[in-house]
Amino acid sequence: MSRQHTYETVVTWTGNRGTGTSSYRDYGREHDLSAEGPPVIPGTADPAFRGDPARWNPEQLLVGSLSQCHMLWFLHKCAMAKVVVTAYSDTATGTMAETADGGHFTEVVLRPAVTVAEPEMMETAMELHEAAHKSCFIAASVNFPVRHEPTVRTAD
Incomplete structure (x- = not known):
């Protein structure tokens, strides 16, 4: 359905x-x-x-949407896999190439930094980034690569 x-x-x-x-x-x-x-x-x-640097631009919002979507799916996948995430931040970067008639994104790189509760959760957490990417509605809707460079550590 x-x-x-x-x-x-x-x-x-x-x-x-x-x-x-x-x-x-x-x-x-x-x-x-x-x-x-x-x-x-x-x-x-x-x-x-000619935009105002104090306001959001569409390119930033697109990169932010990809980052948000990945995070939300990742947290969901972790909860289902009993991986306890205690902190998450992502410094995402989008690259856009200008052309004569506009431009296009060439890639976005997500760099999620994740903290998990226990050392034995680290490997599964790393693997769940790929599962989160496959589920992300926004990533599935763009015509450029969205790469991941995650790091996972424990709270200790």
Whole structure:
């Protein structure tokens, strides 16, 4: 049985500086990303494309989505395998290549740093990263490689 989920968001441009898009330099890239329930995310373009570095850009949000999805699946897989995770952080990096007509991501590298409760859980925790990757909805939806460079340690 297949289930279908729908996600609705609203993007509202807030960068009209009084003359709209009268020229490339005359408008701001600021916008708000919202959905029913969570707080608004202030968005912009990458600073390389005249964006505000104090706001989130779509490229960062894509890398963050991949990192979040992997973490959530990994924690689920660990819970099911009786691997007790006590800490998790990921320093993810996405690489994008500019082209004449836009650009595309060439890869994202996730670097999850995981702490488990017992030394005998370390090997299973390492293996579960691959299982989490295979289950991640976001990773399955992109057309570039998502690599993993995990580390696992014990709380001691």
